[in-house]
Amino acid sequence: MKQVQSNQKNIATQVVALKNSIGTTYQLSVSVLFLLLLSLLLLSCSDKKKQVVESAPQVNAEQQSKTNDAMASTQNYEIVPNKKVCMVNDRFMGIDQLPIDVNGIMYYGCCEDCVEKLQKNLENVRFGSNPLNNSKVDKASAVIVQDKSSGGVFYFASKEDANTFIHQNNS
Numbered sequence: 001m002k003q004v005q006s007n008q009k010n011i012a013t014q015v016v017a018l019k020n021s022i023g024t025t026y027q028l029s030v031s032v033l034f035l036l037l038l039s040l041l042l043l044s045c046s047d048k049k050k051q052v053v054e055s056a057p058q059v060n061a062e063q064q065s066k067t068n069d070a071m072a073s074t075q076n077y078e079i080v081p082n083k084k085v086c087m088v089n090d091r092f093m094g095i096d097q098l099p100i101d102v103n104g105i106m107y108y109g110c111c112e113d114c115v116e117k118l119q120k121n122l123e124n125v126r127f128g129s130n131p132l133n134n135s136k137v138d139k140a141s142a143v144i145v146q147d148k149s150s151g152g153v154f155y156f157a158s159k160e161d162a163n164t165f166i167h168q169n170n171s
């Protein structure tokens with residue numbers, strides 16, 4: 001009979017050890033997930049160029065090259081919606097960004113760091129420079145043109161200036 005009690009104590013000890021092991025595994029999993037999410041957030045705010053891989057149907061390599069050259073020469077620049085641009089990193093992001101209200105004026109950023117920079121206007125981040133005449137342009141009211149080859153953007157005070165720039169650089 002004493003052997004039965006001893007076995008019950010061993011089983012109870014094993015159950016407690018198993019529960020502690022499961023709890024530790026759960027905590028470790030949560031910690032790893034948290035670190036991955038934090039890394040993703042930090043990487044999304046980098047100034048590094050974001051690359052997009054596009055798949056295309058298989059065609060003759062020479063014909064594909066000619067088609068790409070012709071398209072690139074006419075479509076390197078285009079006007080994009082302000083809400084799809086991170087106005088801190090000056091990058092077209094392709095999706096709606098965080099709206100940031102600054103004294104009734106709407107700016108857009110990709111993360112919480114952008115919110116602070118735009119609200120405090122750190123490094124004069126709310127303003128860009130029109131590449132046609134180097135005039136200062138408020139990014140919130142600007143007409144924004146994307147450079148498709150780099151993902152960068154240019155700010156213009158008017159649609160006329162933006163179209164002039166596109167015509168000069170797409171020909």
